[in-house]
Amino acid sequence: MAWIFLILAGIFEMFGVAMINKLHRDQNWQALLLLLAGFGASFIFLALAMETLPMGTAYAVWTGIGASGGAILGMVLYGESKDWKRMMFISMVLSAAIGLKLIS
Known part of the structure; x- marks a missing residue:
């Protein structure tokens, strides 16, 4: 369940x-x-994921989903370079x- 929370946290980060x-x-x-609801939900789901997952793993995956997802959204929605x-x-x-998921 922690990984589901972490993926949701990343999706809300993208939002x-x-x-x-x-x-x-x-x-x-x-x-x-x-904006506040998106980031608030992201932090809540990250906190729930970190009850089980190590902090370093959870944070790295969360930022990876948010950064990659943000870049992809920029390309799809705002015409950024592909x-x-x-x-x-x-x-x-x-x-x-x-x-990180595979080794955790």
Whole structure:
């Protein structure tokens, strides 16, 4: 169950990052509330995952999902570069997160 919590934490982290961009564009209170809800849920699920998983593993996987997911959202939603080098490094981050899961 801890790994499910950790994946949910990463997904909410991605949502929070997307809401930062929305808040920057729209500058309204709904975007701010969504941003706070996304990051709040992310921290709650991270805390639940860390009740079982080691802190280093949980934090590394959480940041990996958030960073990779944020970069992918930027490419899909906001037209950011889809250069092969960028894709390779995103793959490396995700591979490292999977590797931590396999050895934990």
